[in-house]
Amino acid sequence: MSERQAGRRVTIKDVARRAGVSVATVSRVLGVSNYPVAAATRDRVMKVVRELDYVTNAHARSLAGGGTPTVAILMNNITGAAFAHVAKGVEGAATLRGWLSLVGTTGDDPERELALVNAMRQQGVAAVVLLGGAYDRTEYQTRMGRFARSLDAAGSHLVLVGRPPLEGDVPATTVNYDNEAGAYAMASHVLSAGHRRVLVLPGPAGLTTAQGRLKGARRAFDAYGVPFDPGLVRHGSYDYEHGFSAVREVLARGADFTAVLAGTDVVAAGATQALKVTGLRVPDDVSVAGYDDIPLASHVTPQLTTVHVPYEEMGRVALRAVADRRAGDVLAGPGAGRPAEAEHLVLGTHVVVRDSVRPPRPGR
Known part of the structure; x- marks a missing residue:
């Protein structure tokens, strides 16, 4: 069973052991120092880094609680009014907890979405919150499942807001409305x-x-x-x-x-x-x-x-779910691990009657 499968965060020692090199060599390959490394050794180490989905120690320490938690809010279009209200809810709840918020836009581009999620994972964010609907395609389910597991392995968490839950036992939280x-x-x-x-x-x-x-x-x-x-x-x-x-x-x-x-x-x-x-x-x-x-x-x-x-409330609920999960990890203690979990929360909607609807004129 691999380190990721066991639910344990991959360490630099795991990479060194799998690659058959010292921890110092792995650090040099990852750019922690300027010490030269043979090309064949570098290639071998990087192959293991990719296989284990390793996140460098500086960022892993951030995820483990050594710094201010940060939540990344990713949306298709920053000018969308509904998205803005969800982001407001996330940011407000984060501020109450002393967390930081980052905002990015995907432009409805799956490749950019992938790049941003990976970038946020490397930055050691506490969670990545993806806002808005998704296209109902098989590759979407595959991509989101990969995102969720990759973030989970790095000690982070994927939250989907305003879109359906993922299929299967994927470690992600979904906050949706009816x-x-x-x-x-x-x-x-x-x-x-x-x-x-x-x-x-x-x-x-x-x-x-x-x-x-x-x-x-x-x-x-x-x-x-x-x-x-x-x-x-x-x-x-x-x-x-x-x-x-x-x-x-x-x-x-x-x-x-x-x-x-x-x-x-x-x-x-x-x-x-x-x-x-x-x-x-x-x-x-x-x-x-x-x-x-x-x-x-x-x-x-x-x-x-x-x-x-209730867009703002959805944002607040999303952040609370992440904070509660993070607090549970802290109480469990370092290295305790946790099973992959999928959580789906649904908020209600209702009609607001104003002035733009009335019965049709007779004869129409």
Whole structure:
């Protein structure tokens, strides 16, 4: 059984023993000193470092408690309002504990995500918190599982916020919200107002968040016995431009709808503006519903009916989960090890009724 499999953190002595060299030689190879090392020896040592997934001692000491704990917050887009509120929750909870926070962006690039997680692991962070939905692909599950085990072997922890849990027994914490139930509740609210032709803008095709919101909406249509029209579904980015362009395109095509279910409040704002520039009034002619309940929802005119997601609380819960786990490791004592654990926490959502949804006009 390997050191990682046994749940014990790999040390420089493990590397030296496996490579058949002294600890001093491993230190020289890893750049701790400028002492020259033969190329063949360097290659042998680095091969073992990769095999054991070894993290250098300076960073391992940080993970073991010799310094201020740091949490890395990684998100797709730092300007996303929902992401910002989760990050605020993480950072606020970290500050209360005297921890530091780092923020990075992945730009929806899996390779950059991989590079950032590896960089944070080498920096000895207490945890890496990944924010936002993920694309439901096999390689995603494989990559996240690798991240989680690599961080765990280095004494760190992976936390996924706002995305589904990983498959299998992976040492990661998931903090999610009841995404599908929120979409079901919002679609039910719109249908109960009498709407039957509804334009649905769930988000990017393939994104787990969008899949959940579309699934929740379709469940509501089934529950109300209302036929669901796939021709009134438009996938696209969670941004203002998509809301605007999707509504303009559907209107130009001559499709009839009396309500819009938008995947986010920002998409809803774009949809509202598109309706206004074509002479349609919200909610007199077309109702619009959002999702997220960011501050924008109560600042637009009319104020937006939306689904409240407890983003800041999700961030606080994520940090607490890491802090509790770290405290448990300290109480267990050095070298005690721990079994790989998967933890899944789910927070609730609810509809916030404001002014943008009302029954359709007679005859529509």
